[in-house]
Amino acid sequence: MSGRTALHAAWILGLAVNEAAPESVARRVFTVNPLPKEGRWLSWSRLTPAAARAAAAHPDPKTRRMLAENPDPAVLTLLADDPETRVRATVVFTAEHHGVELGLDTVRRLAHDPEPRVRHWAGALPGLPDDETLALAEDPDPRVRAAALSAWSWPRLRPEVRAAAEADPDPEIRKAVERATRVEAPLPTTVDAFRVETDERRRRDAAYEAAVDEGLARLLVTHEDAGIRAGAARNPHLPTGLALSLAADADDWVRLSLSLRADLTEEQRAAIDYTAPEGSRPVPDWIKERYGDPDALRELAASSHVLLRRAVAVAPELPDDVVELLAFDEDYFVRLTLCGGKQAPHELLVEMLRSWDGLSKGTLLHRPHFARPGLARFADDPDDWLRHAALFDPERSPELVERLSRDPSRLVRDHAARDPRLPYGRLVELLDEDGEPQAAAFNPALPVELMHGLLDLAGVAPAPS
Known part of the structure; x- marks a missing residue:
């Protein structure tokens, strides 16, 4: 790229996101094709309403697809009716991925889009009405129907729709029906149930959260697997005294897990020989539950346990x-x-x-x-x-x-x-x-006259009337 060409591209990039640029400037900027840097910056740039309207009218569908990766609700709304399928599909994916709430009319239109790929993603859009979600389970396209079948939607569907799904030969539909109707067995809570459980994930989950009986609780705190003992150390259903038997555990992760229990006193917590890692760590659920309690936050902020204090520091209101x-x-x-x-x-x-x-x-x-x-x-x-x-x-x-x-x-x-x-x-x-x-x-x-002057020097044509 020559020096002057690079200079002109720099002006165009700056004017495209200049908050004071009027519509007349924005419309000229977004007639440039291709845009500098192929428009990749549109995915994250903050655009004024005038610039967003002008960018959404850009003649190159690849540029509009790049714009459709921008999670600004106003930008996505402008592109929801784009003539290019890939642009609309990107709009829906971006809104779903970033949890962007679009207007009711917009999500309804996307749920009725002529392109199955768009309808497929639209089923997960925030704010999609229940009736639209259920209607997608009757969509002509099997991928759309499969995406609409879930544990939530299944009992709400009409009996004939459920019967049609169960009889559907499409493999994606069969998998979706299986997921939607699967009933998760209770986690093991007794020694016998724990020993016959073959799913390692469920064994770990039982150690961390199941309401285990006394026999299984004693087995968990003496288990040879440190991961199981660490789960037991955090399990709120274990009696405090039994959990404290892990205070001298050989594994530091187990001792750290124990130190983060909600039912310990400051003295009990301080007596545990744990090593706190640097940086941020997941906030325990029991601390999140106290975020709205000023007195509890004061108590936690004064704790000797550094991870409790770090957990308090991320509270939305203090x-x-x-x-x-x-x-x-x-x-x-x-x-x-x-x-x-x-x-x-x-x-x-x-x-x-x-x-x-x-x-x-x-x-x-x-x-x-x-x-x-x-x-x-x-x-x-x-x-x-x-x-x-x-x-x-x-x-x-x-x-x-x-x-x-x-x-x-x-x-x-x-x-x-x-x-x-x-x-x-x-x-x-x-x-x-x-x-x-x-x-x-x-x-x-920058004066508007000078903005237009820069575009003149860059060879950008006047905006179409």
């Missing part, structure tokens, strides 16, 4: 005093976990921005308490991310933005080029190939 306690926790991962929520305090977010190097580090900048006056003090910090953070200061000056637009870090320069406080003269300079042309074309302070 009392202010619990947030403050966790923000100063001695465990790095407790503090980092707290930063994943909306209540993380500003000072902790700044600390993690400096110290953490994870792939989602940039999300810290967009937490509710991050941007605040005073961040400009980091404009000369040796850390690239903290200089970047200086541009989130709501009181940043145009002079500061211009200075950071010349920063040695591409991360900082790119952000400064997008900043609407950037002086106009510097913004125009950055549109050149030696500047940050894509980021500058994204800047919402």
Whole structure:
């Protein structure tokens, strides 16, 4: 790609997602065929309504398929009636995969789509009315019928529909009927039932959750398989005293499992010699059940068990005093976990921005308490991310933005080029190939006349009337 061609592509990419670009600009941008980078960026870009409408009308079905991978409900709704089957199929798959709720009229249309592949996926769409789900069990296409047969739908179907499914020779239908009508046997709860059980998964499940009797409980805590003993250590139906017999187990996983029981006192928990792993771990169900109880959250946040404190740190709502306690926790991962929520305090977010190097580090900048006056003090910090953070200061000056637009870090320069406080003269300079042309074309302070001028220079035709 030549230098000028690359420059023009950068302008088009920036203007395509510029929140201030009017419909006249968006319509011109999305006449470009092929789009820069083959439109792959449409799968994750945040588009304005005008840009979404223009992109949904793009002449290349491959581009519209790429757009259909974007989980924005407005975008998917626009493409639900696309003339290309593959586009509509991608819409349904994206909505189902991401749990996107589309409007009632849209999901009904997709459930009645002329293409079986679309109807097949539509059966799993969030918000699909029950009557539509049941109607799909009578679809002409066997794949669609099979997908509509489940333990939920089977007893709700009319008797003649169930009879037709049972008599259907299609192998997918037979498998679906078997799944829909399968009755899972109760998990073993006695020693005899456990010994004759041949399914290893069911034996593990029994150890973890079955209401076992005293005899099986004693067998589980002495079982040679550490996985079975770890299950027993967590099983809430085991008496606390019997479970505590595993406190000296040779396997660390068993001891860790025991330490996470809900019925232990702090003293009992602290007496167990367990090793807590680093990073995030699945939150025990019994802790999730306490997320709405402020007093329980306070008690758990003060626990000596670091995994309990990490589990509290992911709660969607925390009392202010619990947030403050966790923000100063001695465990790095407790503090980092707290930063994943909306209540993380500003000072902790700044600390993690400096110290953490994870792939989602940039999300810290967009937490509710991050941007605040005073961040400009980091404009000369040796850390690239903290200089970047200086541009989130709501009181940043145009002079500061211009200075950071010349920063040695591409991360900082790119952000400064997008900043609407950037002086106009510097913004125009950055549109050149030696500047940050894509980021500058994204800047919402770019005048509409200049947006059209850039498209003229790139050889983009005027938008059709």
